[in-house]
Amino acid sequence: MRFNFGFFMREALKNIRTNFLMSITAATTTFICILVLGVGLLVSSHVEGIVGSVQQDVNIEWYLSSDMSQEEIDEMEGEISSFPEVENVSYTSEEEALTRFQDTFSDNPEVYQDISEGVLPASLEIQLNEAEDADAVAGKLEDAGAAPADLNYPQQTIERLNAATGYMIWGLYGATALFLVSSILLISNAIRLSIFARRNEIEVMKLVGASDSFVRTPFVFEGLLQSIVGAGLAALVVVWLNYLFVDWSQSALPYVPVASGAVDTILILLALVIVGVAIGVIGSFVSVTRFLRV
Amino acid sequence: MIRFDNVTKIFGRDTAALEEINLEVEDGEFIFLVGQSGSGKSTMVRLILKEYEPTAGAIHVRGTRLSAIPRRKIPRHRRSIGCVFQDFKLLPNKTAAENVAYAMEVTGQKRRQIRTKVPQILELVGLTEKMGKMPDQLSGGEQQRVSIARAFVSQPPILIADEPTGNLDPDTSVGIMQLLHRINRIGTTVVVATHDKEMVDVMRKRVVALDNGRIVRDRVKGAYLDEV
C-alpha cells in the first residue's frame, strides 16, 4: 500500500485535538526536560569557556625596581624570551603603566588625579605557553635576580582552578547525561500513558484489518508534532537565556571572561530539537508497538 | 470457506469454551450459530478472526490454515472478513461515517471512492441522519447498525455478525436480517451468532446449535429449537 502522508497527518492532528490534554502533557514534559537539559549544556559550555580563557592568558608580571638601567632591562628581556616555556615578553615603561591605568579608570578621573609617574613601576609581562610552567619560570626569574615579592602570577589560583574545574566540568557533564536519561524516561512515560489510554482503540483498529504500520504511523506523527512544539520552544528559550546571560555578565561580571562565542547557538538549537524529537518519535513508536499484538 | 477440524479452545487452566468442534461452512452459505449465553459462539468468531489461537485442532478460512498465517499477514486475512462485533467495537473518537470509512481506509482505497460509498451504506442501514454523530451520541441499536455498515462497506467475501439484532426493536431487526439476506444473495458467506429465536425461525436457514462448547445440532433448514 502506498504511504498516504496526508491521511496520516490528518489523523494525527485529529487525535491531538480529541486528546488535547494528553498531547499538552506530553509536549509540556518534553518542553521542561529539554529546557533543563539545555540549561545544563549552557552552564557546561560557559564554565568550559571561562576556564579555557583563564588558562589561555596566564602570564607572569615582574615589577622592575627603578634602579635597573634600560640596558639591563633589554638584556633581561632577551634572556627571558629565550626560555622555552615563554611565548613572548613585553616591556611596559612607567609612562605606559600610568597611561594604561588612566585608560582603565577613565570614567573616574579622581582615582588617578594624584598619581604621578614613578608610582607605578615599569614591568615585564611574560606570556607563557602553558599555565603549569608558571612556577618553573618564576624560579628561573628569581635565579636571574628578581625578588619573589616583585613577581606576580596567579599560580595557586590556577592550580586550584584546574583541580576544581576539572571536577566541575565532569560533574556538569555527568549531570547533563543523567538528565538526558531521566528526560528519556519522563517523556516516553508521558507518551506511554497517553497511548495506554487508547489501547482499546488500537485493538479495534487491528480487528478491522489495519496493519501495524497503519495503526502506528498516526501515533508516531503525533509524537513528532508534540515533540517539535515542546522541544522547539524549549530550545528557543535556551538560546534566549544564553543571550540574556551573556548580555548581563558583560555588565555585571566584567572580570569574568564570559565569551558570547562559548555557546554555538545554532548547534545547541539543533541538538536540543533533535534530541527532543528523537525521544518523542522513538517513544511513540515503541509505546504503540507494545499494544499492536492483537 | 470456513472449516473447523476438531477445534478445542481452553481458557486458562480448565475453562473449555469450545470442545472438538467440527464444522464446514460452504462458500455462499448463510448459517446461524445459536446457543445459550456462554455456549461459545463469540469464541468461534474470535478464532475465525485469529484473535485467539485454538488450543487444539485446525481452522481453515478460504483454504488457508489460520495457524500458518504469519503475524504480518493477519491484517489481510481480517480484511477478507467483515465482522459485526457483539460489543460493536466502534472507534470512540470517530463519527459514524468516519468509523465506516476506516474499514475502507485500512485497505488503502481512494478518498473519492470512500466519499461515495460511505453515505450509500449508511443509507442502507438507515443512518443517513446520524452519520456525523459520535458513537456515544448514538443509541445501542444505532451503534450496532454502524458496526454492520463498517463490516460490509468493503464487501468482504465473508460476513460474520455476532448478535447483530441484540439491541434492536423487532422492526429494525427484520430490516437488518433482510439486509444480511441480501448481502448473502450477492454471494457473501454469512455467519450470524444469535439468541434471536424468532429471527432464526423466520429465516429457515442452516442452524448450528452450540451447548457448553459442543455442537449439539446442525440442521439445513432449521429452527432455533428443533427437536433433536
Ligand SMILES: Nc1ncnc2c1ncn2[C@@H]1O[C@H](COP(=O)(O)OP(=O)(O)OP(=O)(O)O)[C@@H](O)[C@H]1O
Ligand atoms: N478471554 C476469555 N478468557 C477466559 N474465558 C473466556 C474468555 N472468553 C470467553 N471465555 C469463556 O468462554 C465461554 C464461552 O464464551 P463466549 O463469549 O464464546 O460465549 P457466547 O456464546 O458468545 O455467549 P453470549 O451469548 O453471552 O455472547 C464462557 O464460559 C466464557 O466465560
Ligand SMILES: [Mg+2]
Ligand atoms: Mg458472545
